[in-house]
Amino acid sequence: MKILIKNGRVVDPAERRDGVFDVLCVDGKVAKVGKGLPAEGVDRMVDARGWVVAPGFIDLHTHLREPGYEYKEDLKSGTEAAAAGGFTTVLCMANTQPVNDNAVITEFIVRKAREVGVVRVVPVGAISKGLEGKTLADIGQMADAGIIGVSDDGRCVMDSALMRKALQYARGFNLLVISHAEDENLSGPGSINEGATATELGLPGSPNAAEEIIVARDIALAELTRARLHIAHLSTRGSLDLVRAAKKRGVAVTCEVTPHHLMLTDEAVRGYRTEASVRPPLRSAEDVAALRKGLKEGVVDAVATDHAPHASFEKEVEFVKAAHGLVGLETALPLCLRLVEDKVLRLPDVIRLLSAGPAKIAGFKGRGTLKPGSDADITVFDPGAKGKIDASRFRSKSRNTPFDGWPVRGRVHYTIVGGKVVYDEGHFNS
Amino acid sequence: MPPKNKDLLGIKDLKREQIVEVLETASRMKARLASSPQKLDDLKGKAVINLFFEPSTRTRASFELAARRLSADLLTMTPQASSLTKGESLQDMVENLEAMGPRLLIVRHGSSGAPGLIARHTKASVINAGDGSHEHPTQALLDVFTVCETLKITDYGDLKGLNVLIVGDLAYSRVARSNLFAFRKLGARVTCVGPATLLPPGLESFGARVGTDFDRELPGADVVMLLRIQKERQEKLNFPSLAEYTRFYGLTKERHARMKPEALIMHPGPINRGVEIDPDVADGRTGGGARTVILDQVHHGIPVRMAVLSLWGARE
Numbered sequence: 001m002k003i004l005i006k007n008g009r010v011v012d013p014a015e016r017r018d019g020v021f022d023v024l025c026v027d028g029k030v031a032k033v034g035k036g037l038p039a040e041g042v043d044r045m046v047d048a049r050g051w052v053v054a055p056g057f058i059d060l061h062t063h064l065r066e067p068g069y070e071y072k073e074d075l076k077s078g079t080e081a082a083a084a085g086g087f088t089t090v091l092c093m094a095n096t097q098p099v100n101d102n103a104v105i106t107e108f109i110v111r112k113a114r115e116v117g118v119v120r121v122v123p124v125g126a127i128s129k130g131l132e133g134k135t136l137a138d139i140g141q142m143a144d145a146g147i148i149g150v151s152d153d154g155r156c157v158m159d160s161a162l163m164r165k166a167l168q169y170a171r172g173f174n175l176l177v178i179s180h181a182e183d184e185n186l187s188g189p190g191s192i193n194e195g196a197t198a199t200e201l202g203l204p205g206s207p208n209a210a211e212e213i214i215v216a217r218d219i220a221l222a223e224l225t226r227a228r229l230h231i232a233h234l235s236t237r238g239s240l241d242l243v244r245a246a247k248k249r250g251v252a253v254t255c256e257v258t259p260h261h262l263m264l265t266d267e268a269v270r271g272y273r274t275e276a277s278v279r280p281p282l283r284s285a286e287d288v289a290a291l292r293k294g295l296k297e298g299v300v301d302a303v304a305t306d307h308a309p310h311a312s313f314e315k316e317v318e319f320v321k322a323a324h325g326l327v328g329l330e331t332a333l334p335l336c337l338r339l340v341e342d343k344v345l346r347l348p349d350v351i352r353l354l355s356a357g358p359a360k361i362a363g364f365k366g367r368g369t370l371k372p373g374s375d376a377d378i379t380v381f382d383p384g385a386k387g388k389i390d391a392s393r394f395r396s397k398s399r400n401t402p403f404d405g406w407p408v409r410g411r412v413h414y415t416i417v418g419g420k421v422v423y424d425e426g427h428f429n430s
Numbered sequence: 431m432p433p434k435n436k437d438l439l440g441i442k443d444l445k446r447e448q449i450v451e452v453l454e455t456a457s458r459m460k461a462r463l464a465s466s467p468q469k470l471d472d473l474k475g476k477a478v479i480n481l482f483f484e485p486s487t488r489t490r491a492s493f494e495l496a497a498r499r500l501s502a503d504l505l506t507m508t509p510q511a512s513s514l515t516k517g518e519s520l521q522d523m524v525e526n527l528e529a530m531g532p533r534l535l536i537v538r539h540g541s542s543g544a545p546g547l548i549a550r551h552t553k554a555s556v557i558n559a560g561d562g563s564h565e566h567p568t569q570a571l572l573d574v575f576t577v578c579e580t581l582k583i584t585d586y587g588d589l590k591g592l593n594v595l596i597v598g599d600l601a602y603s604r605v606a607r608s609n610l611f612a613f614r615k616l617g618a619r620v621t622c623v624g625p626a627t628l629l630p631p632g633l634e635s636f637g638a639r640v641g642t643d644f645d646r647e648l649p650g651a652d653v654v655m656l657l658r659i660q661k662e663r664q665e666k667l668n669f670p671s672l673a674e675y676t677r678f679y680g681l682t683k684e685r686h687a688r689m690k691p692e693a694l695i696m697h698p699g700p701i702n703r704g705v706e707i708d709p710d711v712a713d714g715r716t717g718g719g720a721r722t723v724i725l726d727q728v729h730h731g732i733p734v735r736m737a738v739l740s741l742w743g744a745r746e
Contacts, residue, residue: 195632196631197632198632199607199632199633200607200632201564202561202562202602202604203543203562205630205631271546272542272546316521316547317520318520318541318542318543318544318547319542319543320541
């Protein structure tokens with residue numbers, strides 16, 4: 001099987017490549033990147049003139065909801081949403097029902113994703129059994145079954161001794177430990193940033209310190225254990241400063257930031273808009289500015305969606321009862337391209353944060369780049385295409401987004417996974 | 431003139447002129463009530479539903495009486511909030527009520543923002559009768575009305591020079607928020623004092639002065655508004671003991687003696703006697719000095735709520 005992508009602007013940050021080239025894929029791998037590659041014997045030609053050809057995007061933080069919450073999302077709908085958003089690999093979190101805390105569930109996800117999934121699905125296992133924060137999950141057996149890391153995402157491991165053991169133990173299997181940094185005693189029921197908006201609305205707020213305390217703790221534990229720590233959905237200036245300083249000391253810590261924490265402040269919650277109820281909460285303008293600066297300076301290693309689908313009946317409720325989270329796979333690229341418009345980032349930076357950056361964190365060899373020999377995971381998009389975010393057209397089963405109606409640029413035309421066009425101008429081929 | 435906003439969800443959304451209009455209407459209502467007959471027909475033939483998800487005696491009774499005085503067809507419902515665990519059923523319930531074609535829905539709910547959520551699912555005008563820690567707009571309106579009536583202020587839109595001191599639980603009190611917004615919009619100076627743990631961030635951004643020293647602010651106050659302490663909730667986290675609270679923030683006899691003689695003492699009720707306020711001070715038995723107008727507040731609840739129901743009920 002040979003695919004030739006002609007005349008696109010090939011942006012491959014890992015290879016420091018940015019220019020008009022052809023990309024030839026043979027049998028699932030990138031075979032050649034060059035000018036005027038011959039089309040002889042090619043099964044499929046893609047004309048990418050005026051578009052960008054990028055390494056397939058990798059989302060470090062997705063909730064696919066299967067097993068257990070298929071009414072919100074499942075492995076098919078979630079991976080379709082991923083493909084439509086230009087993602088070729090997604091890491092799915094363990095807070096399913098039952099929890100992915102043992103090899104049986106991991107195997108189920110891996111197998112089912114292979115059967116019905118449109119893109120690559122890599123599970124993240126739980127740190128603790130049942131996400132209860134009490135005893136370690138079957139981490140080694142899950143590693144054998146295909147997890148690349150562990151996280152109790154959605155919950156914080158509040159017991160520092162257990163978190164230490166998790167880091168030590170995971171290191172023995174060369175697994176990444178992903179921290180949902182939230183001191184739950186301090187954040188309480190807060191799903192809005194502590195500040196004037198929370199006060200005005202009479203909602204319980206969660207202070208930045210609730211996140212920063214755990215970021216500081218987990219960095220200290222990573223130093224102690226020499227394990228690989230990744231901070232999920234980092235949201236405050238203080239957390240970023242902690243990561244920056246830790247990196248300087250040589251601690252193996254990385255972090256991700258979500259598009260929504262880069263685009264919105266806690267003002268988005270006004271009117272009790274539950275679509276904007278997320279954990280960690282949307283922060284202040286000062287935090288947003290700091291996160292954007294962190295992207296620019298390279299302290300932030302990746303942009304991740306924290307795609308968290310919820311049914312409308314879980315969102316159309318009193319604010320404090322609303323499920324936390326928003327869907328993100330299909331809005332990530334256009335929102336990130338706004339950062340280019342806002343002159344925060346250049347286009348290659350956006351692509352790096354969505355491909356090479358996450359690939360490195362997840363330890364994916366031969367992904368996140370178009371270097372010959374790599375997996376032919378490729379996203380072809382038009383960065384200039386004007387449009388509006390239209391939640392009614394999402395491939396995800398859920399519609400919970402505060403970005404509905406936002407004018408944006410950027411349209412994904414093709415998503416190629418392992419040399420196969422899985423998303424083709426709005427159509428899927430699994 | 432009926433208000434432009436479909437609903438009355440909070441003072442924050444009201445313009446100064448709208449507040450003044452309610453107060454002027456309340457003043458006319460009060461005069462009309464004073465002359466017989468006491469029954470008016472502003473809401474004749476219109477259905478009003480009192481929807482109280484949270485227990486409340488005085489606010490519910492006050493709204494009921496106001497609606498009856500305006501000849502509304504009144505229905506009072508007190509659904510158990512616990513049976514409504516999913517928003518779907520709250521929505522369902524509102525859609526069912528909607529089918530009965532009410533003109534006004536008066537909503538009390540334990541969750542901030544719930545009346546707004548209900549308002550999105552009904553054509554009726556929703557009047558917020560207190561939601562979570564958010565707002566309690568009619569309480570603030572009747573408080574302002576009481577201040578104006580007692581101090582013989584006739585220009586409701588100009589409270590410049592009036593010093594209002596709000597004391598206690600600024601973090602969880604919906605009465606505090608609504609009063610802060612109302613008095614600020616009308617030009618009064620508002621100072622919030624309480625234990626630092628009950629002073630949420632951002633109060634200054636709403637135009638309040640904020641402090642922790644009750645004794646320092648007390649002598650300058652024209653109005654001292656004491657907020658109810660929710661004993662069960664507060665004692666655990668926000669201050670060490672009720673005794674300590676009273677020592678620093680209770681309106682004791684000693685403190686009462688140091689108030690301006692013409693000042694007013696207010697409390698949205700129900701009072702924790704001996705906690706926020708000394709029983710004798712509450713009942714006006716201390717003689718001389720600042721006046722307690724707690725029962726006047728209750729009394730003015732009727733004309734003010736009649737004004738609100740009449741104005742919002744007149745919307746097409």
